Amino acid sequence: KQYVKEMISGKPVKDARISTVELLNSIGRHDTIYEIMNGPIYCRCGAQIVVKVIKDQWFIAYDDPEWKMAVLNSLDNINFVPSEVRKDIEKAIFNLRKRAVGRSRGLGVKLPWDESEIIDSLSDSTIYTAFYTISHLLKKANDKLFDYVFLGLGNPEEISKELGISKEEVEELRREYNYWYPVDSRHSGRDLVQNHLPYYIYNHLEILGKLPRQIVINGFVRVGGKKMSKSFRNVYPLSKAIKEYGVDPVRIALATPKLSEDVEFNSSVVTSIADQLKRIYSLIVELLEAKGENNFGTAEKWLSSIMSEKIKTVDEKMRNLDFFEAYNIILYDIYNDFKDYLNFTNGINEDLIKKLISAWLRMIYPAAPHIAEELWSKAFPGLVAEQEYPKPEEFTIYPEAVVEKGYVDYVISEIKELERIVGEGEKAVIYVNNDLSLAKDTAKAIEEGQSLFEFARGNEKLEKVYSSIKAYDGIFRKSLLTLQEFDEIRTLANYANYIMSKTNLGQLSVYDSNDPNVPDFKGKKSQALPLSPAIVIFSS
Incomplete structure (x- = not known):
């Protein structure tokens, strides 16, 4: 005992x-x-x-060769996310045999031609989603009504007389069904790839003649590295999570991991998301209360350009259901862009900031509607839910500003890295190589997808140039390709005070590496590359 x-x-x-x-x-x-x-x-x-052999059992002939081939061919009309799941569904369809459609006990719908049997739940579940489209409008029904709504058969006027409802009501049911069907996206668990989803495709094709435009496979929710299960004692009720962390952080934590992967519900992750939402809230309130002179300089042009590109990128990610990358950009990258802007500008542009915040809140809304609505109410009329999702065209792209800001940030990061290695210095000498043509040729090659080997062909200098231009982001390279001129010396001179404020330098000297009269400190002069200057730091 x-x-x-x-x-x-x-x-x-x-x-x-x-x-x-x-x-x-x-x-x-x-x-x-x-x-x-x-x-x-x-x-x-x-x-x-109970497994039971039923006399005169009815089967669905999923092994019928013509039907099977039609279903396999129909997969070309469906987008699968992730794409590799298509092979699994093809394999499942290929291996399907006859399946018993009826059972003798339990709850369910009786077979229309044999009321002694009840349609099994798995077969029934493949088609009843069509009923959801009209269930909220349905008052009376019979077989003729369903034939008209789902198959377009019959006369709506005759059906309305039989049921005692108006012809308009009958036609409205048909319109409602056609509005929602075929569905844009059918989401299901990966455990149903071998049964429900193949049946779903079979029966939608044969009965309704309408296939889902997309099928998305989701992973499971895990807690503590294990699938939620009573035996593991790790069941985490959604209501408890919302009470502890709030609705928006829980929504983001559950919705943003990659779709095909399991969601690890981790308290530290949810807390981190909640903290970031608080930071976003504080920043937006600060920006809305700030006063400025509405100047429109390089900082404002850069932020306008970045927001346009971020909206475009997020839209692409959202369309591909890559919510993880999309909300990394929305919650973290854009937040950092605003913080960077505040450090870079001489005084905020109130009109631009308000316009940018409007776009940002519209991007935040799908995953975090509560904080988005709260912030929206502080500056804008109506509800953010009623607004259109932002478009890249709302903001102008200024290539010169993008390249200037990107280049200055690159130089600052290089100086900081040198300071980390050799220690802080009082003075820096920067050698530049103003070969814009080579920089653009390299950027074009990268954007066209050329590899390092294809571009450089063993040339050591070209390899270094390729690597340095590759270090910049896509919007920088795209902007660079549109420029006719870019003077690195002038840019560094214009932002010398800003660069020194971001580093520990007290003096900055900039030289053209191609000038033979320029002194060569520590042999660095020849190492300057286009948009990747050579830097020497001198200790005090």
């Missing part, structure tokens, strides 16, 4: 099972029983599932 109390009672099933086996072994009462692996089977309610 003491062993049971200490090692079995109150323990997780997994641990208790091992302790029980050890106990039975120790008293000589343990034995091995061989059983059929697929039984007994229990449903979620706890009742045993």
Whole structure:
């Protein structure tokens, strides 16, 4: 009894099972029983599932060769996310055989031609999603109504007379169904790839003649590295998570991981998201209260350009259901862009900031509607939910500003890296190589997808240029390709004070590396590359 109390009672099933086996072994009462692996089977309610041979059983002929081939060909009309799941569904369809469609007990719809049998739930579930489209409008129904709504058969006027409803109501049901069908995206778990989803495609093609435009496979929610299960004692009710962390952080934590992967519900991740939302809230309130002179310089042009590009990128990510990357940009990258702007500008442009905040809140809204609406109410009329999602065209792109800001940031990062290695210095000498033509040729090659080997062909200098231009982001390279001129010396001179304020330097000297009269400190002069200057730091 003491062993049971200490090692079995109150323990997780997994641990208790091992302790029980050890106990039975120790008293000589343990034995091995061989059983059929697929039984007994229990449903979620706890009742045993009985396998029964039914006389005159009806089957769905999923092995019919013509039907099977039509279904396989129809997959070309469906977008699968992730794309590799298509192979799994093709394999499942290819292996499908006849499936019993009826059962003799339980809840369900009776077979129309044999009321002694009830349609099994898995077969029924493949088609009833069509009913959702009209369930909120349905008052009376019969077979003729459903034939008209779902198949377009019959006369709506005759149906309306039979049911005692108006012709307009009958036609409205048909319009509602056609509005929603075919569905834009069917989401399902990866455990249903072998059964429900193939049946879903089979029956939608054969009965309705309408296929989903897209099928998306989701992973499972895991807690503590394990799938949620009562036996693991790790079931985390959604209501509890919302109460502890708030709705918006939980929504983002559950919605943003990659779709095909399991969602690890981790308290530290949710807390981190909540903290970032608080930072965003504080920043937007600060920006809305700030006063400026509405100047429109390089900082403002850069921020306008960056927002246009970010909106375009996020839109592409959202369309591809890559919510992880999309909301990394929305919650973190754009936040950092605003902070960077505040450091870079001489005084904020109130009109531009308000316009940018409007776009940002419209991007935040789908995943975090509550904080988006709260912030929206502080500056804009109506609801953010009623607004259109932002478009890249709302903001102008200024290539010169993008290249200037990107170049200055690159130089600052290089100086900081040198300071980390050699220590802080009082003075820096910067050698530049104003070969814009080579820089643009390299940027074009990268944007066209050329590899380092294809571009450089073993040329050491070109390899270095390729690597340096590759270090810049895509919008920088695209902007660079539109410029007719860019003077690195003038740019560094214009932003010398800004560069020194961001580093520990007290003096900055800039030289043209191609000038033979310029002194060569520490042999660095020849190492200057286009848009990648050579830098020497001198200690005080």
